[in-house]
Amino acid sequence: MALQILIDNTSTNTLSVALDGQLDTLTANDLETSIQTNLQQDTQTLIFDLQNLSFVSSAGLRVFAKARKTLKLRNGKVFFTNPTPQVKKVFDIVKAVPISEVFASTEELDAYLTVMQTEVEDNQ
Template sequence: MNLAIEKIGEVLVVSPEGQINSANAGSVESDLLAHVEKGESRFVLDLSNLNYISSAGLRVVLVLAKRLKQGAGALVLCALQPHVREVFDISGFLSILTVVDSRDDAVAKVA
């Protein structure tokens, strides 16, 4: 699991590559929350290179969303692969998270 990080203006764009599963969810969560602790409050999760997410991975996204909401931050997800989107849909996360199609739309929404 690799997390590609890019800063676009005030927005931190995080692009996980591969899978977020029970084996690596803890380290992914730690990495993401470390950025929040450093003061980052506007996040885009670009999931275009994520080919699998487990329930442990969904929990990581939820923890990040809650932490950002507490600090008046923002989180937008974009470019979900069809099978990853299905996991978010079945779990009900699409109704509680902001999801857009493109990275540009996501950055504009949180900027």
């Protein structure tokens, strides 16, 4: 099964990537290329929407790890929303993604980001 990659540049510093299909050895390079093409110098937040991701292999996990490393170097963050049960199970098994970066829904992520930004504003 192919992987559909839907890109949404929601703001100048946020890139959202929705995945539909299977992220495996055959499709991991497509995702990596898409991220490299769409990631801007000022991108600080990368959000993967996994609602329609039915499978992830070790090749897919490597793409996620590389994206996390890239954003970490620029003091940015990567978040994962709406993981399917099978993808969440893979994350749990291999401990590939810190639990603090996985959210059950986009709304849950938005609430978290609101709290984080409020804390920064309160400390200024």
